[in-house]
Amino acid sequence: GTTLLIPNTIVIEGAVVTAALPQMEVKEDTLIFNADAFKVPEGSVLEDRVKKLPGAEVDNEGNIKINGKTISRILVNGKEFFSNDKDMAMKNIPTEIVDKIKTYDRASDQERLSGIADGNEETVIDLTVKKGMNRGWFGNFDLAYGTEDQYANRINLNRFIDDNFQASIIGNIHSNG
Secondary structure, eight states, X not given: OOOOOOOOOOOOSOOOOOOOOOSEEEETTEEEEEGGGSOOOXXXXXXXXXXXXXXXXXXXXXXXXXXXXXXXXEEETTEESSTXXXXXXXXXXXXXXXXXXXXXXXXXXXXXXXOOOOSOOEEEEEEEXXXXXXXXEEEEEEEEEOSTTXXXXXXXXXXXXXXXXXXXXXXXXXXXX
């Protein structure tokens, strides 16, 4: 005996492996939510996505709590954004640019400046922007016109240049005739 083997090769184009994106992970004292694991309609803003996070509450006045802790600031890539105006950030940052939503306690402004612990930590949301979306413009423009010379328009324009530059232009005009 000799056995003759004839090759019979089947070539496939490729394989796609799909898995569910983990909703969150915990690293030391930081909760890290994978933003894309919480589906929202196209064109949604940050507030819509935060409301879907486990343990998150957003009331009618724009106060945010995550796991019972009140959020005092919203950061983008670790830096202040919209100064201390959480509501402005929640209602204007588009969800498409957000990769991760981190929450953690950080030292107060006074402690960070002086280096002396004052025990006044604040809980923050720190957004990580998706790669490729931290360099460019984003925003929206709304225009409305009604009867008897009633009109309204609103503009929200934001600019990122890597981690070095952030700017926003917000405008709102309304007339009741």
